[in-house]
Amino acid sequence: MAEKKTEEFQGFELDQHLCFAIYKANHAFNRFYKPVMKKLGITYPQYITLLALFEKDDQRVSELGERLFLESNTLTPLLKRLEEMGFISRTRSKEDERQVIVSLTDEGRGLSDGVIDVQHCAFTSLDASLETVTELVDQLNDIQRKLTAAKAKVPA
């Protein structure tokens, strides 16, 4: 059982697995942001969604989904909650009734100030230079791109 497959993977321990390291870092960000988001009355996925809207307002659900790698089955209920809380509005497009346009309300836009504070707090907690972080972001985006492209070839 558990014969050696390649030299490089022998003895790889959990902590050294890239996927686990990413899992943990994601987890840590989640935990870090959660209490602050709670103060704002939103969850971390809702925060990520709002980030996408701060960057570009009035997006279609599917447009947001491409950006966030989520689909309507996840986004629809999440967006309905943000709408209920008054941070966004959801309106059917006049040109194409199939499309739902998601827009920030004034109250939603108002969250961005608090959000920028937290980002700054996270950044300073990391105690890293902007260059280091930028390089890391590039590497992670590269990994994401390559894994997405590889698309997990399931042979059999």
Place this chain on the structure above:
Amino acid sequence: MAEKKTEEFQGFELDQHLCFAIYKANHAFNRFYKPVMKKLGITYPQYITLLALFEKDDQRVSELGERLFLESNTLTPLLKRLEEMGFISRTRSKEDERQVIVSLTDEGRGLSDGVIDVQHCAFTSLDASLETVTELVDQLNDIQRKLTAAKAKVPA
């Protein structure tokens, strides 16, 4: 609205946010592993859990939880599913009846071969040297450690 807060954060776009880059990379790993895990009949979180057991068998639920940053509320149902599928056993400790010891079954141990194949596939898809990946893992673990230590200081 959205006044500048610090020089460094001005104009930070979604793609450049570290938390979003990590979110996406985690997502990509999830998607990458999912179809293969499906073939093995397990989910990605179940896979991560089994990794921890491959590394150290016969762990208590809380011990596993420390390793995976999960608690019994998440682990208990997940472990029950793994038990139902016959990959692990859950037995109350004789010394302390409060503790539940999680152990791999032969069938569970048998998954490790398939798992190592997938890891290798992911590694080659990344097209990166072992050194690069190792360094990245170290950086991510560092981020995780610092964020966890910072513990999100909510002032008000």
Place this chain on the structure above:
DNA sequence: AGTGATTTAATCGTGTTCGATTTAATTTGA
């Protein structure tokens, strides 16, 4: 114009995550 294919969002069921609480076993201290 009208039928079939496509697109868009919504819905449904299962599994994961987590805060909060509960239950049972063990430990502590009077």
Place this chain on the structure above:
DNA sequence: TCAAATTAAATCGAACACGATTAAATCACT
């Protein structure tokens, strides 16, 4: 010894993630 505190896992409810399906609108093509 025995009641209070602590610990370990389980339970509960809400939110998220996703595969699969559905409903409605639009498009394409004859």
